[in-house]
Amino acid sequence: MKKIGIVSFIIILGILGYLAYQKWNKPAKSDITEIAVNDPSIITKIELKDREGNEIILTKKEGIWYVNDMLPVFLPKIESLLNETLKNIRIKGPVAKTAQKNVVRKLVGHSIHVQLFQGSERIRDYYVGSPNPDRSSTYIYIEGSETPFEAHIFGFASLLEPKFSTNPQDWFNKTIFDFKPDDISSIEVMNNEIPEESFQLSKKDSFYNISPTLTSLSQSASRSYFSLFSFKNLEGYANYLNLEQKDSIKNTQPFITIKVNPIQGKSIALNLYRKGDFKIGNNLYDKQGQVILEDTERYFATFTDFPYLVTVQDYTMGKLIVKRSYFRSDF
Numbered sequence: 001m002k003k004i005g006i007v008s009f010i011i012i013l014g015i016l017g018y019l020a021y022q023k024w025n026k027p028a029k030s031d032i033t034e035i036a037v038n039d040p041s042i043i044t045k046i047e048l049k050d051r052e053g054n055e056i057i058l059t060k061k062e063g064i065w066y067v068n069d070m071l072p073v074f075l076p077k078i079e080s081l082l083n084e085t086l087k088n089i090r091i092k093g094p095v096a097k098t099a100q101k102n103v104v105r106k107l108v109g110h111s112i113h114v115q116l117f118q119g120s121e122r123i124r125d126y127y128v129g130s131p132n133p134d135r136s137s138t139y140i141y142i143e144g145s146e147t148p149f150e151a152h153i154f155g156f157a158s159l160l161e162p163k164f165s166t167n168p169q170d171w172f173n174k175t176i177f178d179f180k181p182d183d184i185s186s187i188e189v190m191n192n193e194i195p196e197e198s199f200q201l202s203k204k205d206s207f208y209n210i211s212p213t214l215t216s217l218s219q220s221a222s223r224s225y226f227s228l229f230s231f232k233n234l235e236g237y238a239n240y241l242n243l244e245q246k247d248s249i250k251n252t253q254p255f256i257t258i259k260v261n262p263i264q265g266k267s268i269a270l271n272l273y274r275k276g277d278f279k280i281g282n283n284l285y286d287k288q289g290q291v292i293l294e295d296t297e298r299y300f301a302t303f304t305d306f307p308y309l310v311t312v313q314d315y316t317m318g319k320l321i322v323k324r325s326y327f328r329s330d331f
Helices: 002-024 075-086 097-109 219-226 243-250 314-320
Strands: 045-050 055-061 064-067 089-094 112-118 121-131 138-142 149-153 175-177 184-191 199-204 207-211 256-262 268-274 291-293 298-303 306-313
Touching (some): 097 138, 175 268, 184 219, 199 219, 207 219, 298 314, 306 314
Antiparallel strands (some): 045 055, 045 112, 055 064, 089 149, 138 149, 184 256, 268 298, 298 306
């Protein structure tokens, strides 16, 4: 009997040792709490879907990210998601047992399903929900786990849900113009209010020409104008207008069109519409429908290959609105 007991004890020790070995030698990928992607460059597709059925797919093709295979992604937005969120997200720990049922109920009612892919392989699969009561972390459920967790990004605000927006407009590239002076062949400005102030300014071998010609063209003014077309972004979308109002604006002649023709790549034309020309938006009107106070800080705008009516700030675009006479050296 004593020998049997010793043998049984040795067997039990062996089993426990084997289980411990299996536990501590599992590959990191099998760890249910490992959700960060240490090298985000391996990610080629991100799928985001909320409980209301809104879904976007971010796909990387030849190094460029696209939204729903429609338009390019705004580079700062995707870089923030990859390098600040997906790389640094961490699990603080499981939700307290007393709160788990309530948290699961919340996640079922409101959460964003996040799936990350490397090629055709899904490498992460989890649901991002609302923040905990003190807003120090966000509730999250990892596919295959038995409990919800609290997740955060160490050292940053831990409201993670906004980082996984399912609104495509949050991801679209906001850049209208982003050209260095040496990248530009010519710039065309069509002034529909004062046609004689329209012009085309071109550059060849660091020398500028304007058409229609001026008796004396300022090379310094021309050089300065070419330098204004870097990182010019839209401000937002005119979502407060209905479809009929948007179409009405887009079918109206813009007061000015600015077109950049790069040395390489596609030309981009920006159409600007004064908000005061329409009885909509942020202008104030009297009982007769006359403008009392016009919103002069913003314009409605459309631009090449972008299907949405947007708003741009005069602070950003105002310096681009110039007349042909501006380039006279004696002006």
